[in-house]
Amino acid sequence: MGQGYGLEATSAPLPGSTGPAASGNIPAMNPLRVTSLAILAAAALLLVLDALETLVAANWNGMATGYLWSIIWPSSLTAVKRFVEANISMALWQRILLPLLSLPLWAMLLALGGILFFAGKKDDVAP
Structure with missing residues (x-):
């Protein structure tokens, strides 16, 4: 499957590439950051839904x-x-x-996601 189309998975770095991906040492994402991104995505979705509901109803009814x-x-x-x-x-x-x-729920999720996102920030201290 995928033969001839260049879709085969390779573990070797691309020629001339640099950085952590080139050496195969890709750092894992911080779990707080991953969680915060999921919460922020849910907040964005709820904000869009509330905005659409507002356009249809012609008045603000944030959930x-x-x-x-x-x-x-x-x-x-x-x-x-x-x-x-x-x-x-x-x-x-x-x-x-x-x-x-x-x-509104989107505001609460936005605040929670923002707090978790910045709480998961790693210090940029050289070893």
């Missing part, structure tokens, strides 16, 4: 994080609310977490 959570797993949202109000602080739920849950 709130809390709304989606209540659709997917309502009992866990209720349990988290009860736990925070009973064991930590009612003010934490009302003044911090509830406004965060009212943000």
Whole structure:
């Protein structure tokens, strides 16, 4: 399969190539960076979907994080609310977490993906 078309897989570096790929020592991607890129891709997809929905409906209806959570797993949202109000602080739920849950899901994923992306940055220190 692929004979005559130049599609055969080779492990030898190309002539004249330099860098880590030429020596066969390609560094592995940081798992935090890979995870963050997947989250950022999901955020971009949700942003496009919200934008299309806005164009069709002629008004902004960004899907709130809390709304989606209540659709997917309502009992866990209720349990988290009860736990925070009973064991930590009612003010934490009302003044911090509830406004965060009212943000669009794409914004929350964008923030989380950005934090993970920069947390996975390796220092450029020479050995």
